[in-house]
Amino acid sequence: MQTPKRTTFHAVRDEVKRRIEARIWPQGALLPTETELAEEFGCARATVNRALRELADQGFVERRRKSGTRVKTAPVKHAKIEIAVVRQTVEEQNAVYRYALVERSVSEAPAWLTSQLGLKAGTRVLHLLCMHYADNRPFQFEERWINIATVPDIEHADLTTVGPNEWLLNAVPFTDAEITFSAVSTDTKLSDFLATAVGTPVIQLERTTWLQGEPVTYVRMTHHPGYRFRTQY
Amino acid sequence: MQTPKRTTFHAVRDEVKRRIEARIWPQGALLPTETELAEEFGCARATVNRALRELADQGFVERRRKSGTRVKTAPVKHAKIEIAVVRQTVEEQNAVYRYALVERSVSEAPAWLTSQLGLKAGTRVLHLLCMHYADNRPFQFEERWINIATVPDIEHADLTTVGPNEWLLNAVPFTDAEITFSAVSTDTKLSDFLATAVGTPVIQLERTTWLQGEPVTYVRMTHHPGYRFRTQY
C-alpha cells in the first residue's frame, strides 16, 4: 500500500496521529517544531504545516505561535449532524418522498414569536403547517413562521408543490442559523399528523434563521417516532 | 478594517463566498479556474487553492479535477454538536458537578450486546450504572458496558470518584465512535434516577466506541427532561 514516492502531508499527518494515539507524544506534550519535523520527515515545512493544521482542525492538537504545538488533553469531539433538506434525507433512505401543505395563513406575529426572533410588535408573518412523508408514512411534521419583510416574494409563492424550506433555500441560500434538538411528547395535533399515540416521545428540531442579521424564519420540525440522528467521528 | 497589504487567502475566500451569496455565481455555476482567479486577485494559485479548499470543506462549493469548481446546489449544512465530557458540559453552565457510581458488575455480554458490538459469545464485560448531577439535580443517567479485553485495567480501576468516560478517555483517548440521538420515554428506573414522572420524554444519546477496530464500549446517556442540544452554523 505504498502510494506516493514523495513525502505527502497525508503521511506526515497519519504518522503524527499514530504517535499521539500510541502515546509516544502523550496528552499535553509539546511536539517538535515544524522545522524539526520537516527535517525528520525529509520534506518542506509547508508540508508539515499542512499536516499539523489538519490535526488542529480535527481537534487532536492545539497550536500557538511561540508556544508550539501541543497534544490536546480533552479532545472535544464534534459530532457532525447533517441537516439536509428533508426530501434528500428521505430519498437517501430509498424511500419515496411526498410533501403536503396543510395550512397557510398570514397574521401578525404572536408575542412569543416576536421575542423569539426579535421582531417588532405587529410584524406580519406567514404561518405554515406542512407534512413530509416517506413511502407515504409520516416522516416529519413542520410548523414554520416566516418574516415576510425579509422575503417578500414568499407571500405569493406557490408552496403547495415545493416545501417552504426548499423555496427559502433557493431564495436565500446562505444564512446563519441556530438549532436545538429536544425530546417532546406528541400532543393531540402531533399524534394525528404523525399517526401515533398521544404521548409518544419524538425528536423535535427547532431552527431559527437569519439573513445578514435579519430574522427570516423559525421552524419546528417534529420527526416520526423512532427517528434517530446518526453520526460518526 | 483593511488588515493585510498582500492578498491573503482570507480575502479570496471571503470574496468568493460573497459572490456566491450575492448570486453572482448562482447555484450550480462553474467558477473560474484557480489560475484565472489567481490572476484576477493578483496572487499565487496556491493562495486561491487554499481559499477554495476551505470553501469546499465548509460545503459551499464542490471541486473535481478536470471539471472544475461548482457552487453546491443544496449546501448540506453540518450542525456541529460538541460532545464533551459530562463534567465539562455541566461546569460550562456554571453548575456544580457531582458524579456517583450506582452499580458495578462483571458478567458475560448479553446477546444483544454481542451483536451490537460484534463480540464473541461469552465475552466478559463490565456493566456500569452512573449518575451525573448539576447542582445536585439529576443531569444525566449513564448505563455503560465495557469490553474488558480491550481495556483490561478497567476491571481494577476505581470508578467511584472518576466517571468511566473520563477514565477511558485517559486510557484510550482517541478512537472511532458512532453516535445516535433519539427520544425515549422514561421507564420506572429512569424516572427514579432522573427524578421525573414515568413517561416523560427525554433525549438519549447512544455511543459505540472502537479502538483500532476493536469494540471498546457501548453507552446510553439519558439526559434530564428539558435538556437540549444547541448549536449554530
Place this chain on the structure above:
DNA sequence: GAGTGGTCTAGACCACGTC
C-alpha cells in the same frame, strides 16, 4: 489526450505571544 485541481518545494516575510 488534455484540462483542472492536488500537492510539494524552497525560500521569504509576517504576526502573535511569551520571555
Place this chain on the structure above:
DNA sequence: ACGTGGTCTAGACCACTCA
C-alpha cells in the same frame, strides 16, 4: 527581543476524470 506558527510565492509535477 525572539521563537514559533501563519501565510505567500513561483514554479513544478502529479493524478484524476472527462471528452
